[in-house]
Amino acid sequence: MNWNVPLKILLLLSAGFLAACSTVEGTGRAQLNMMSLDEEISLGTSAYKEALADETIIRKGPAARRVRMVGERIAAAANARHPSIAGEFDWEFVLVDDDEIVNAWALPGGKCAVYSGMLRVARTDDMLAAVMGHEAAHAIARHGGERLTQSAVLGIATDIALQDSAPGSRQAVMTAMGVGVVLPFSRMQETEADYIGLFISADAGYDPRGAVQLWEAMAEQGASSIEFLSTHPSHGTRIDELEELMPRAMEVYENRMQVGLLEPVRLKEATPSLPARKKNRK
Known part of the structure; x- marks a missing residue:
């Protein structure tokens, strides 16, 4: 192998990584x-429209109002706690009509979706705030840009290391790196979002004990995942970690209830460019 070219590439990459x-x-x-916040927000806005293009958005009714109300308070707390990041977001929270999906997500820029199936599990507003605070935390922690950077770095490193190797070697190494690097990295991001989101929901005036109740309810939905091959920590691990944080989170919550709630962020109506289109169900 000619190490001269790879060495130059690695030096250039190192300089870029430091920056x-x-x-x-x-x-x-x-x-x-390696992404700027503006780049992440632009990417998140585009991905948001694409992700919801074929979904049915629930715009009216008690469930939609509930998601909107919790979202307004979560956004207010996020902006107050993390103004340099969340303060740049144009927050949106929508309810997707799909009772079969127990999920929620947030994209860079504060574009968040909750599936109606999640409301069966997140029975209280405290539990729903735990979900939405967690997802908002992913955007605030800029996990999306970090994951894209990670994928690019792993791809480049693998190409350099295996440029003279057999074709099958690359797939084997990528699989090993996925188990050894990507999965633990993803679990770390999930744990980080649990941490940040717990304090956001508490500062929004929602009882943080709802986060433990949420994961207990999630555990009841099915068997716990095998943590070693999962991008998410097991339910038991999450509950234990949240319990450790609970005394501090309760202080934030009790202080917020004493001094009064933050002024909610007034969200605009669901983006008109997101049509309430019926999905073709199989």
């Missing part, structure tokens, strides 16, 4: 993210 190093808002963890 891209930052810290996660809310935890202070060192983070490698």
